[in-house]
Amino acid sequence: MKNQLGGEITIGGIRLQSNVLMAPLAGYTCFPFRLMVERLGAGSAYTEMVSADGLKYNNQATTKLLYTDDREKLKCVQLLGSIPTVFEKAAKSELLAPFQIIDINMGCPVPQVVKAGEGVALMEDMSKASKIIEACKRSGKVVSVKCRIGRNREKIVIEEFARMCESSGADMITVHGRTRDMMYEGEPLYEYIKAAKDAVKIPVFANGGIDSKDKAECAMQQTGADGVMLARFGFERPLLFAELTNRPTTETKLSLVMNQLALATECFDELSVLIYIKKLSSYFMKKLPGTKRYKQELYKAGSVAQVRGVLGKIFGEA
Numbered sequence: 593m594k595n596q597l598g599g600e601i602t603i604g605g606i607r608l609q610s611n612v613l614m615a616p617l618a619g620y621t622c623f624p625f626r627l628m629v630e631r632l633g634a635g636s637a638y639t640e641m642v643s644a645d646g647l648k649y650n651n652q653a654t655t656k657l658l659y660t661d662d663r664e665k666l667k668c669v670q671l672l673g674s675i676p677t678v679f680e681k682a683a684k685s686e687l688l689a690p691f692q693i694i695d696i697n698m699g700c701p702v703p704q705v706v707k708a709g710e711g712v713a714l715m716e717d718m719s720k721a722s723k724i725i726e727a728c729k730r731s732g733k734v735v736s737v738k739c740r741i742g743r744n745r746e747k748i749v750i751e752e753f754a755r756m757c758e759s760s761g762a763d764m765i766t767v768h769g770r771t772r773d774m775m776y777e778g779e780p781l782y783e784y785i786k787a788a789k790d791a792v793k794i795p796v797f798a799n800g801g802i803d804s805k806d807k808a809e810c811a812m813q814q815t816g817a818d819g820v821m822l823a824r825f826g827f828e829r830p831l832l833f834a835e836l837t838n839r840p841t842t843e844t845k846l847s848l849v850m851n852q853l854a855l856a857t858e859c860f861d862e863l864s865v866l867i868y869i870k871k872l873s874s875y876f877m878k879k880l881p882g883t884k885r886y887k888q889e890l891y892k893a894g895s896v897a898q899v900r901g902v903l904g905k906i907f908g909e910a
Protein backbone atom coordinates (compact mmCIF):
# COMPACT_ATOMS: atom_id res chain seq x y z
CA MET A 593 0.00 0.00 0.00
CA LYS A 594 1.23 3.50 -0.85
CA ASN A 595 2.37 5.52 2.17
CA GLN A 596 0.49 8.74 2.83
CA LEU A 597 2.50 11.89 3.43
CA GLY A 598 1.80 13.14 6.96
CA GLY A 599 0.33 9.89 8.26
CA GLU A 600 1.27 8.21 11.56
CA ILE A 601 3.94 5.53 11.59
CA THR A 602 5.39 3.04 14.07
CA ILE A 603 9.15 2.73 14.46
CA GLY A 604 10.39 -0.18 16.57
CA GLY A 605 7.15 -0.16 18.57
CA ILE A 606 7.05 3.62 19.06
CA ARG A 607 4.14 5.43 17.43
CA LEU A 608 5.19 8.68 15.71
CA GLN A 609 2.52 11.34 15.21
CA SER A 610 3.56 11.73 11.57
CA ASN A 611 5.99 10.42 8.99
CA VAL A 612 7.48 13.87 8.44
CA LEU A 613 10.65 14.02 10.52
CA MET A 614 13.15 16.74 11.42
CA ALA A 615 16.80 15.88 10.76
CA PRO A 616 19.69 16.43 13.13
CA LEU A 617 21.45 19.69 12.21
CA ALA A 618 24.66 20.56 14.07
CA GLY A 619 24.34 24.00 15.62
CA TYR A 620 20.60 24.20 14.98
CA THR A 621 18.35 21.47 16.41
CA CYS A 622 18.37 22.54 20.05
CA PHE A 623 15.55 21.75 22.49
CA PRO A 624 13.42 24.85 21.75
CA PHE A 625 13.57 24.18 18.02
CA ARG A 626 12.70 20.49 18.43
CA LEU A 627 9.77 21.34 20.66
CA MET A 628 8.46 23.83 18.11
CA VAL A 629 8.51 21.36 15.22
CA GLU A 630 7.03 18.59 17.36
CA ARG A 631 4.12 20.93 18.11
CA LEU A 632 3.79 21.71 14.41
CA GLY A 633 3.49 18.01 13.55
CA ALA A 634 6.99 16.57 13.12
CA GLY A 635 6.98 12.84 13.89
CA SER A 636 10.39 13.08 15.50
CA ALA A 637 13.18 15.62 15.82
CA TYR A 638 16.76 14.68 16.66
CA THR A 639 19.39 16.47 18.70
CA GLU A 640 22.37 17.46 16.64
CA MET A 641 25.12 14.84 16.48
CA VAL A 642 26.69 14.24 19.88
CA SER A 643 30.06 12.51 20.23
CA ALA A 644 29.48 9.12 21.87
CA ASP A 645 32.99 9.28 23.33
CA GLY A 646 32.55 12.89 24.46
CA LEU A 647 29.72 11.90 26.80
CA LYS A 648 32.32 10.73 29.34
CA TYR A 649 33.36 14.36 29.96
CA ASN A 650 29.76 15.34 30.75
CA ASN A 651 30.67 19.00 30.31
CA GLN A 652 28.56 22.11 29.79
CA ALA A 653 28.50 21.71 26.03
CA THR A 654 27.11 18.17 26.33
CA THR A 655 24.53 19.27 28.88
CA LYS A 656 23.31 21.91 26.47
CA LEU A 657 23.14 19.52 23.51
CA LEU A 658 21.23 16.94 25.55
CA TYR A 659 18.87 19.38 27.23
CA THR A 660 15.27 18.15 27.17
CA ASP A 661 12.28 18.04 29.48
CA ASP A 662 8.77 16.59 29.70
CA ARG A 663 7.37 19.05 27.18
CA GLU A 664 9.20 17.16 24.45
CA LYS A 665 7.08 14.03 24.04
CA LEU A 666 9.38 11.96 21.87
CA LYS A 667 13.06 12.38 22.65
CA CYS A 668 15.59 11.39 20.00
CA VAL A 669 19.35 11.72 20.20
CA GLN A 670 21.94 11.28 17.46
CA LEU A 671 25.36 9.80 18.27
CA LEU A 672 28.58 10.11 16.33
CA GLY A 673 31.56 7.82 16.82
CA SER A 674 33.38 4.77 15.55
CA ILE A 675 33.86 2.34 18.44
CA PRO A 676 31.11 -0.20 19.21
CA THR A 677 31.89 -0.46 22.95
CA VAL A 678 31.82 3.32 23.28
CA PHE A 679 28.40 3.40 21.62
CA GLU A 680 27.12 0.68 23.95
CA LYS A 681 28.29 2.56 27.02
CA ALA A 682 26.77 5.79 25.72
CA ALA A 683 23.46 4.17 24.79
CA LYS A 684 23.15 2.65 28.26
CA SER A 685 24.31 5.77 30.12
CA GLU A 686 22.27 7.85 32.57
CA LEU A 687 22.81 10.89 30.35
CA LEU A 688 20.84 9.27 27.56
CA ALA A 689 18.20 7.78 29.85
CA PRO A 690 15.52 10.32 28.79
CA PHE A 691 15.89 9.49 25.09
CA GLN A 692 13.67 6.81 23.55
CA ILE A 693 15.31 6.73 20.11
CA ILE A 694 19.02 6.66 19.32
CA ASP A 695 20.07 7.57 15.81
CA ILE A 696 23.54 6.64 14.58
CA ASN A 697 25.30 9.11 12.31
CA MET A 698 26.63 7.22 9.30
CA GLY A 699 26.30 10.12 6.87
CA CYS A 700 28.46 13.04 7.99
CA PRO A 701 31.00 13.80 5.21
CA VAL A 702 33.07 16.45 7.05
CA PRO A 703 36.77 15.54 6.48
CA GLN A 704 37.85 15.40 10.14
CA VAL A 705 34.88 13.16 10.96
CA VAL A 706 35.61 10.81 8.05
CA LYS A 707 39.32 10.69 8.96
CA ALA A 708 38.36 9.51 12.42
CA GLY A 709 36.43 6.62 10.85
CA GLU A 710 33.11 8.18 11.91
CA GLY A 711 30.03 9.38 10.01
CA VAL A 712 29.90 8.32 6.36
CA ALA A 713 33.23 6.44 6.72
CA LEU A 714 31.19 3.70 8.39
CA MET A 715 29.41 3.00 5.09
CA GLU A 716 32.74 1.62 3.88
CA ASP A 717 33.31 -0.48 7.00
CA MET A 718 30.09 -2.43 7.19
CA SER A 719 31.28 -4.97 9.73
CA LYS A 720 32.10 -2.16 12.17
CA ALA A 721 28.84 -0.37 11.34
CA SER A 722 26.99 -3.59 12.09
CA LYS A 723 28.73 -3.98 15.46
CA ILE A 724 27.81 -0.38 16.34
CA ILE A 725 24.13 -0.97 15.58
CA GLU A 726 24.15 -4.20 17.63
CA ALA A 727 25.91 -2.38 20.47
CA CYS A 728 23.27 0.37 20.55
CA LYS A 729 20.46 -2.19 20.37
CA ARG A 730 21.77 -3.82 23.56
CA SER A 731 20.49 -0.72 25.39
CA GLY A 732 16.97 -1.92 24.63
CA LYS A 733 16.17 1.37 22.90
CA VAL A 734 14.83 1.97 19.43
CA VAL A 735 17.76 2.50 17.05
CA SER A 736 17.78 4.28 13.71
CA VAL A 737 20.58 4.90 11.22
CA LYS A 738 21.10 7.98 9.07
CA CYS A 739 23.32 7.44 6.03
CA ARG A 740 24.02 8.53 2.48
CA ILE A 741 24.00 6.41 -0.69
CA GLY A 742 27.75 5.82 -0.97
CA ARG A 743 31.06 7.56 -1.56
CA ASN A 744 30.48 8.66 -5.17
CA ARG A 745 28.51 7.57 -8.22
CA GLU A 746 30.97 4.73 -8.86
CA LYS A 747 30.70 3.48 -5.29
CA ILE A 748 27.01 3.35 -4.42
CA VAL A 749 26.58 0.82 -1.63
CA ILE A 750 23.20 1.73 -0.21
CA GLU A 751 21.38 -1.51 -1.03
CA GLU A 752 23.89 -3.73 0.72
CA PHE A 753 24.24 -1.19 3.51
CA ALA A 754 20.47 -1.07 4.11
CA ARG A 755 20.36 -4.87 4.35
CA MET A 756 23.23 -4.82 6.82
CA CYS A 757 21.37 -2.24 8.97
CA GLU A 758 18.24 -4.38 9.01
CA SER A 759 20.03 -7.62 9.82
CA SER A 760 21.99 -5.88 12.60
CA GLY A 761 18.75 -4.85 14.27
CA ALA A 762 18.16 -1.25 13.14
CA ASP A 763 14.50 -0.21 13.47
CA MET A 764 14.61 2.37 10.70
CA ILE A 765 16.93 3.99 8.16
CA THR A 766 17.00 7.52 6.82
CA VAL A 767 18.76 7.79 3.49
CA HIS A 768 20.16 11.15 2.43
CA GLY A 769 20.06 10.70 -1.35
CA ARG A 770 23.47 12.25 -1.99
CA THR A 771 26.91 10.67 -2.14
CA ARG A 772 29.67 11.59 0.29
CA ASP A 773 31.39 13.56 -2.52
CA MET A 774 28.28 15.63 -3.22
CA MET A 775 28.38 17.00 0.34
CA TYR A 776 25.19 19.13 0.48
CA GLU A 777 24.89 20.19 -3.16
CA GLY A 778 23.22 18.81 -6.27
CA GLU A 779 19.96 16.97 -6.80
CA PRO A 780 19.54 13.98 -4.49
CA LEU A 781 19.43 10.69 -6.37
CA TYR A 782 16.06 9.35 -5.29
CA GLU A 783 16.40 6.15 -7.32
CA TYR A 784 18.94 4.91 -4.79
CA ILE A 785 16.63 5.66 -1.87
CA LYS A 786 14.12 3.49 -3.72
CA ALA A 787 16.73 0.75 -4.00
CA ALA A 788 17.17 0.86 -0.21
CA LYS A 789 13.42 0.81 0.37
CA ASP A 790 13.02 -2.19 -1.93
CA ALA A 791 15.85 -4.04 -0.20
CA VAL A 792 14.46 -4.06 3.37
CA LYS A 793 11.27 -4.40 5.41
CA ILE A 794 12.08 -1.82 8.11
CA PRO A 795 10.85 1.75 7.50
CA VAL A 796 12.99 3.85 5.18
CA PHE A 797 12.85 7.65 5.18
CA ALA A 798 13.89 9.89 2.30
CA ASN A 799 16.08 12.92 2.97
CA GLY A 800 17.65 15.60 0.80
CA GLY A 801 16.38 18.74 -0.90
CA ILE A 802 12.81 18.61 0.39
CA ASP A 803 11.62 22.21 0.51
CA SER A 804 7.89 22.06 -0.27
CA LYS A 805 4.82 19.84 -0.20
CA ASP A 806 5.27 19.09 -3.90
CA LYS A 807 8.86 18.02 -3.34
CA ALA A 808 7.87 15.88 -0.35
CA GLU A 809 5.14 14.15 -2.34
CA CYS A 810 7.51 13.64 -5.23
CA ALA A 811 10.13 12.13 -2.89
CA MET A 812 7.53 9.75 -1.41
CA GLN A 813 6.30 8.75 -4.84
CA GLN A 814 9.69 8.29 -6.49
CA THR A 815 11.26 6.39 -3.60
CA GLY A 816 8.27 4.54 -2.17
CA ALA A 817 9.67 5.63 1.21
CA ASP A 818 7.68 5.39 4.43
CA GLY A 819 8.16 9.08 5.11
CA VAL A 820 10.41 12.07 4.62
CA MET A 821 12.98 13.85 6.74
CA LEU A 822 13.37 17.62 6.33
CA ALA A 823 16.67 19.30 7.17
CA ARG A 824 17.75 22.79 6.06
CA PHE A 825 14.31 23.74 4.79
CA GLY A 826 12.65 22.51 7.97
CA PHE A 827 14.83 24.97 9.87
CA GLU A 828 14.09 27.77 7.43
CA ARG A 829 10.35 27.09 7.31
CA PRO A 830 9.07 25.14 10.32
CA LEU A 831 5.50 25.85 9.18
CA LEU A 832 6.18 23.23 6.48
CA PHE A 833 5.63 20.61 9.18
CA ALA A 834 2.07 21.84 9.73
CA GLU A 835 1.47 21.95 5.98
CA LEU A 836 2.89 18.50 5.27
CA THR A 837 0.99 16.91 8.13
CA ASN A 838 -2.29 18.71 7.40
CA ARG A 839 -2.45 20.50 10.74
CA PRO A 840 -4.18 23.86 10.53
CA THR A 841 -2.20 26.50 12.45
CA THR A 842 -2.52 30.19 13.17
CA GLU A 843 1.19 30.49 13.94
CA THR A 844 3.21 33.09 12.03
CA LYS A 845 6.96 33.67 11.77
CA LEU A 846 6.56 36.39 14.41
CA SER A 847 4.69 34.17 16.89
CA LEU A 848 7.13 31.31 16.31
CA VAL A 849 10.27 33.38 16.77
CA MET A 850 8.88 35.14 19.86
CA ASN A 851 7.96 31.80 21.40
CA GLN A 852 11.41 30.47 20.61
CA LEU A 853 12.96 33.50 22.27
CA ALA A 854 10.95 32.92 25.44
CA LEU A 855 11.71 29.22 25.49
CA ALA A 856 15.42 29.62 24.76
CA THR A 857 15.64 32.23 27.55
CA GLU A 858 14.21 29.67 29.95
CA CYS A 859 16.73 26.99 28.97
CA PHE A 860 19.99 28.70 28.02
CA ASP A 861 22.34 31.50 29.07
CA GLU A 862 21.93 34.86 27.31
CA LEU A 863 24.82 34.40 24.86
CA SER A 864 23.46 31.04 23.66
CA VAL A 865 19.98 32.57 23.34
CA LEU A 866 21.32 35.41 21.20
CA ILE A 867 23.30 33.09 18.94
CA TYR A 868 20.34 30.76 18.40
CA ILE A 869 17.70 33.44 17.86
CA LYS A 870 19.88 35.41 15.44
CA LYS A 871 20.51 32.24 13.45
CA LEU A 872 16.83 31.29 13.39
CA SER A 873 15.76 34.82 12.44
CA SER A 874 18.27 34.99 9.60
CA TYR A 875 16.82 31.80 8.15
CA PHE A 876 13.26 33.09 8.65
CA MET A 877 14.24 36.31 6.82
CA LYS A 878 15.38 34.45 3.69
CA LYS A 879 13.17 35.42 0.75
CA LEU A 880 11.26 37.86 2.99
CA PRO A 881 11.17 41.18 1.15
CA GLY A 882 12.01 44.40 2.97
CA THR A 883 13.90 42.79 5.84
CA LYS A 884 17.47 43.40 4.63
CA ARG A 885 17.65 46.80 6.29
CA TYR A 886 17.23 45.22 9.75
CA LYS A 887 20.02 42.66 9.35
CA GLN A 888 22.76 44.88 10.80
CA GLU A 889 20.52 45.89 13.68
CA LEU A 890 19.78 42.25 14.44
CA TYR A 891 23.43 41.20 14.38
CA LYS A 892 24.46 44.12 16.59
CA ALA A 893 21.79 43.50 19.24
CA GLY A 894 23.61 42.60 22.45
CA SER A 895 20.78 41.63 24.78
CA VAL A 896 17.57 39.64 24.67
CA ALA A 897 15.59 42.86 25.09
CA GLN A 898 17.30 44.45 22.07
CA VAL A 899 16.76 41.33 19.95
CA ARG A 900 13.09 41.26 20.91
CA GLY A 901 12.72 44.85 19.68
CA VAL A 902 14.33 44.14 16.30
CA LEU A 903 12.30 40.96 15.78
CA GLY A 904 9.12 42.94 16.24
CA LYS A 905 10.22 45.28 13.45
CA ILE A 906 11.32 42.47 11.10
CA PHE A 907 8.48 40.02 11.45
CA GLY A 908 5.78 42.39 12.72
CA GLU A 909 5.84 44.16 9.39
CA ALA A 910 6.27 41.06 7.29
Ligand SMILES: Cc1cc2nc3c(=O)[nH]c(=O)nc-3n(C[C@H](O)[C@H](O)[C@H](O)COP(=O)(O)O)c2cc1C
Pocket residue numbers: 615616617618619639640641670697698699700738768776799800801802821822823824825
Ligand atom coordinates in the same frame (compact mmCIF):
# COMPACT_ATOMS: atom_id res chain seq x y z
C1 LIG B 1 24.63 22.87 8.93
C2 LIG B 1 24.31 21.41 8.82
C3 LIG B 1 24.46 20.59 9.93
C4 LIG B 1 24.18 19.22 9.84
N1 LIG B 1 24.31 18.44 10.95
C5 LIG B 1 24.01 17.11 10.88
C6 LIG B 1 24.09 16.28 12.02
O1 LIG B 1 24.43 16.72 13.14
N2 LIG B 1 23.80 14.97 11.87
C7 LIG B 1 23.40 14.43 10.65
O2 LIG B 1 23.14 13.23 10.55
N3 LIG B 1 23.30 15.21 9.57
C8 LIG B 1 23.58 16.53 9.66
N4 LIG B 1 23.43 17.32 8.55
C9 LIG B 1 22.83 16.74 7.32
C10 LIG B 1 21.31 16.96 7.30
O3 LIG B 1 20.68 16.30 8.38
C11 LIG B 1 20.68 16.47 5.98
O4 LIG B 1 20.96 15.10 5.83
C12 LIG B 1 21.22 17.22 4.77
O5 LIG B 1 21.27 18.62 5.02
C13 LIG B 1 20.39 16.94 3.52
O6 LIG B 1 19.06 17.38 3.67
P1 LIG B 1 18.56 18.80 3.03
O7 LIG B 1 19.03 18.83 1.59
O8 LIG B 1 17.06 18.73 3.14
O9 LIG B 1 19.16 19.89 3.85
C14 LIG B 1 23.74 18.67 8.61
C15 LIG B 1 23.60 19.50 7.50
C16 LIG B 1 23.89 20.85 7.58
C17 LIG B 1 23.72 21.72 6.36
